[in-house]
Amino acid sequence: MNGLITCExxxxxxxxxxxxxxxxxxxxxxxxxxxxxxxxxxKSTLMKGILGLLKPTAGTMTVSEELRRTGIxxxxxxxxxxKDFPATVYEVVQSGCLSRRGLRPFxxxxxKELTLECxxxxxxxxxxxxxxxxxxxxxxxxVLIARALxxxxxxxLLDEPITGLDPSAIQEVYGILRKLxxxxxxxxxxxxxxxxxxxxxxxxxxxxxxxxLFYGSAGEYKASDIGKRFLxxxxx
Amino acid sequence: MSIIAExxxxxxxxxxxxxxxxxxxxxxxxxVSLVLKRYSMIGDGLSHVSFGALSIAVALxxxxxxxxxxxxxxxxxxxxRITENGKLKSDAAIAMISASALxxxxxxxxxxxxxxxxxxxxxxxxxxxxxxxxxRLSLILSVIVLGLFVFxxxxxxxVTFDESFARATGVRVDFYHGMIAILTAVTxxxxxxxxxxxxxxxxxxxxxxxxxxxxxxxxxxxxxxxAVSVICFTIGMVMSYTCSTPAGAxxxxxxxxxxLLFAAWQAVGRxxx
Numbered sequence: 001m002n003g004l005i006t007c008e009x010x011x012x013x014x015x016x017x018x019x020x021x022x023x024x025x026x027x028x029x030x031x032x033x034x035x036x037x038x039x040x041x042x043k044s045t046l047m048k049g050i051l052g053l054l055k056p057t058a059g060t061m062t063v064s065e066e067l068r069r070t071g072i073x074x075x076x077x078x079x080x081x082x083k084d085f086p087a088t089v090y091e092v093v094q095s096g097c098l099s100r101r102g103l104r105p106f107x108x109x110x111x112k113e114l115t116l117e118c119x120x121x122x123x124x125x126x127x128x129x130x131x132x133x134x135x136x137x138x139x140x141x142x143v144l145i146a147r148a149l150x151x152x153x154x155x156x157l158l159d160e161p162i163t164g165l166d167p168s169a170i171q172e173v174y175g176i177l178r179k180l181x182x183x184x185x186x187x188x189x190x191x192x193x194x195x196x197x198x199x200x201x202x203x204x205x206x207x208x209x210x211x212x213l214f215y216g217s218a219g220e221y222k223a224s225d226i227g228k229r230f231l232x233x234x235x236x
Numbered sequence: 237m238s239i240i241a242e243x244x245x246x247x248x249x250x251x252x253x254x255x256x257x258x259x260x261x262x263x264x265x266x267x268v269s270l271v272l273k274r275y276s277m278i279g280d281g282l283s284h285v286s287f288g289a290l291s292i293a294v295a296l297x298x299x300x301x302x303x304x305x306x307x308x309x310x311x312x313x314x315x316x317r318i319t320e321n322g323k324l325k326s327d328a329a330i331a332m333i334s335a336s337a338l339x340x341x342x343x344x345x346x347x348x349x350x351x352x353x354x355x356x357x358x359x360x361x362x363x364x365x366x367x368x369x370x371x372r373l374s375l376i377l378s379v380i381v382l383g384l385f386v387f388x389x390x391x392x393x394x395v396t397f398d399e400s401f402a403r404a405t406g407v408r409v410d411f412y413h414g415m416i417a418i419l420t421a422v423t424x425x426x427x428x429x430x431x432x433x434x435x436x437x438x439x440x441x442x443x444x445x446x447x448x449x450x451x452x453x454x455x456x457x458x459x460x461x462x463a464v465s466v467i468c469f470t471i472g473m474v475m476s477y478t479c480s481t482p483a484g485a486x487x488x489x490x491x492x493x494x495x496l497l498f499a500a501w502q503a504v505g506r507x508x509x
Binding site for chain 2: 051052053071072074075076077079080081082084085086087088091092094095096098099105106107129130131134147148151157
């Protein structure tokens, strides 16, 4: 099976400082991978590299033909400005179709149908005319996931998807992601701090501290020394 | 209606009306994007820079527009850059630049010509300021702004709502920021002569804020802002003519009243809802 994205000894960085060094990993179709690490460990830099916003300073990164055509469904961290943004759920989800459009100024019928379909998948059809800023945190994440799905159903890339959510909304988001991964076959890559929850959700972990400290299945991670240390508390 | 007909019998008022409506329309549309991206202060900063540039032009006897437009466009890029980098606290940086530009403008003016009517009308606006050339320029500006908002509407939405997502899906975010910066700069230079350096930023901020009280969709806010802006401008002009109040200040006060009405509408909606 060919990987969607393959990194071989890749460095990423800004100007003369490499924030990420020597990453070798492969994202296979159907993977549910989480990148963990402390603040400043280079998680966001690696994310930008995978998105193609940064060029590798060393090594090679290969993106599969399929993925290059559809692009990546990206879910960035929410910004403060979005919290009171006047936009309907439909408008936000539809903006995910943008990458399919090139220079055409308006959306086609097929794209409008895709928008409706993605909203249906995330169970937000009844909210379509609601204002984004009036939704709960969990609902907002549903909207943003639907938007990312409009861009592609191949690979979703989520940057700290649970930041600022309350516990029930966190479980809601994990539930959605698990369902998308298992039932729809969507490959998911996320960056998260929430290690204690994440190990029970995903099937692969990449622990980053400028270099790769651990890369393997979630089960192995729990058993490893670094995993035990990072998971902390009760294991000692 | 008869008052408007009477007003339109003066050529300078026709120019003020036509030019002003175009400028307020542009300002309100660009304003939606600026306000939502939390760049409202940029409008204020640019108007002060524009005042500084204008005083230098007047002192040197150069054409005011030929000097101000390039200077303000440069300032717009600079302000956007510092806002994005976040190295200096951007609100403080903008306040600093505004005050400096204003101070330089005032010193140059007092050293050379003294506070002529020209410069003081740039501070608080003059209804006589619109020349036929200004009207033509504001028409061209409106065509470009409307074209941008019609043909690039969805991209503008994406850039305004979520820059990172737009960037990741291949939208040229910097190009749209640049366009908005240039168009805002030109709008401010054109509008400043009628509205005044102190008041022009209200044309950018008020319609967007007013519309955001009531409308819940981006499309709704955009359309409403354009309409609110043009209507408030017209009422303001009529008020200025009938009550002999300064044009710029009248338009701002009408905008304020409109904002309060929309805010009341929102409050009533909440109580009922």
